[in-house]
Amino acid sequence: MNDQRTYDVAIIGAGPAGSFLAYQLSVHGLRVALFEKEKLPRKKTCAGGLSAKISDILPFDITPVIQRKIYGATVSHKFQDAFTKYADKLLISTVDRSDFDYYLVQYAKEKGTHLFDDVRIEDLTSDGDAYILKSDKKEIRCKIAVGADGAQSFLARKISLNPISRSHFGLQTEISLDALRPFDFNTIRLDFGNVRDGYFWVFPKKETASVGVIGRLRDAARLRPHLSDWLKLLGVDPDNVVVHGHPIPHRITHSPVSLDRIFLIGDAAGAADYWTGEGIYNALKTAQMLAGHIAAYFAGDQHALARYEKEMDRETLPDLRSSYHLSRLFNYLSLVAFRAIRNNDYPWDVFCRIMRGERSFSEVQKRLRPHILANKIFNRKSRSR
Numbered sequence: 001m002n003d004q005r006t007y008d009v010a011i012i013g014a015g016p017a018g019s020f021l022a023y024q025l026s027v028h029g030l031r032v033a034l035f036e037k038e039k040l041p042r043k044k045t046c047a048g049g050l051s052a053k054i055s056d057i058l059p060f061d062i063t064p065v066i067q068r069k070i071y072g073a074t075v076s077h078k079f080q081d082a083f084t085k086y087a088d089k090l091l092i093s094t095v096d097r098s099d100f101d102y103y104l105v106q107y108a109k110e111k112g113t114h115l116f117d118d119v120r121i122e123d124l125t126s127d128g129d130a131y132i133l134k135s136d137k138k139e140i141r142c143k144i145a146v147g148a149d150g151a152q153s154f155l156a157r158k159i160s161l162n163p164i165s166r167s168h169f170g171l172q173t174e175i176s177l178d179a180l181r182p183f184d185f186n187t188i189r190l191d192f193g194n195v196r197d198g199y200f201w202v203f204p205k206k207e208t209a210s211v212g213v214i215g216r217l218r219d220a221a222r223l224r225p226h227l228s229d230w231l232k233l234l235g236v237d238p239d240n241v242v243v244h245g246h247p248i249p250h251r252i253t254h255s256p257v258s259l260d261r262i263f264l265i266g267d268a269a270g271a272a273d274y275w276t277g278e279g280i281y282n283a284l285k286t287a288q289m290l291a292g293h294i295a296a297y298f299a300g301d302q303h304a305l306a307r308y309e310k311e312m313d314r315e316t317l318p319d320l321r322s323s324y325h326l327s328r329l330f331n332y333l334s335l336v337a338f339r340a341i342r343n344n345d346y347p348w349d350v351f352c353r354i355m356r357g358e359r360s361f362s363e364v365q366k367r368l369r370p371h372i373l374a375n376k377i378f379n380r381k382s383r384s385r
């Protein structure tokens, strides 16, 4: 079935990046088509942790889909010596990704986005004036095409863009809280030292928790046995759980994220943070940046579209790069870093500020001069409990 209209913008992928872009462009009065290959609401392999800074970006309240508010972290090293630190303000909210993503889609639809779910885009061609997106069910024309289609983006491959310079792999399962060895479920659990450039986590939600591990993509095959060890430690039989995994992509060096009037955002643009693997915040942020430039273009600014890539480089690259360097250092010195967090407040305060958006990884890297660090570490008393 062909749609005779020419949409201003067609977006492939109704994850946070695609839906939030659709929402903003629809608010600007543009004709927007949003394609999603799955029937919505769909499942997504994710721990569902939203750092508190997300409220700086989203213009609407997400309270209805928040499952738990996190105010601390229980941290261990190689499964030993766990301690808990608390924050006085919100650090992270946890959500179920099918609820959260569908919630954003509803906002986009309310503002006028045309949603086509259960439609996988399989080809993109051009007739000179417009792009034509094709699936086995549908064919539509658009002036601008956006790939918000995740870590294994079809659109990036189609136009031969490869913005991803490093990748992690995340593996996770959902466990009932009742089945876990109890800890304070208003904290997350983290363990460092066992996995190169990675960590284990438990992110409690309302009745379940995401239990998982992140490591380098090249070490993906070793992550399943690692996850089994983590599950055993938490009191869970690893043979009785369903595990899902997915790559987490990072753009830490410059490479194109656009070609003519085709753009990549979110995971498709490698926007996930290297150290934490947090991708939802930058999915929303890249959507927000692109929305501003597309709206300016349709308002008559012919140069607006060229500014997206420059803004991506300015606003996300320094941080992603710093996160990469800090993560490497942290993992190399994992025991020292662990003890520094346990025995002092400064590293913990920095983590809390990053979660709240009060500090960025690039600022941390700039400030991380050994003499300043030593001064801060050794002159503060510990508040760990």
Ligand SMILES: Cc1cc2nc3c(=O)[nH]c(=O)nc-3n(C[C@H](O)[C@H](O)[C@H](O)COP(=O)(O)OP(=O)(O)OC[C@H]3O[C@@H](n4cnc5c(N)ncnc54)[C@H](O)[C@@H]3O)c2cc1C
Pocket (backbone or CB within 6 Å): 012, 013, 014, 015, 016, 017, 018, 035, 036, 037, 038, 042, 044, 045, 046, 047, 048, 049, 050, 119, 120, 121, 122, 148, 149, 150, 151, 153, 154, 169, 170, 171, 172, 212, 244, 245, 246, 247, 248, 265, 266, 267, 268, 272, 277, 278, 279, 280, 281, 283
């Ligand atoms: C195990 C794991 C845990 C994670 N935990 C966290 C976390 O706690 N917090 C966090 O911030 N991030 C986390 N992430 C990362 C996060 O999931 C991603 O960074 C985030 O989903 C990126 O959003 P997106 O909108 O760019 O892409 P996605 O959410 O991947 O959405 C892309 C959408 O495009 C659709 N699609 C793909 N191809 C097509 C096509 N051809 N046609 C139509 N539709 C298509 C897909 O079905 C999908 O719905 C985790 C990742 C993993 C693997």
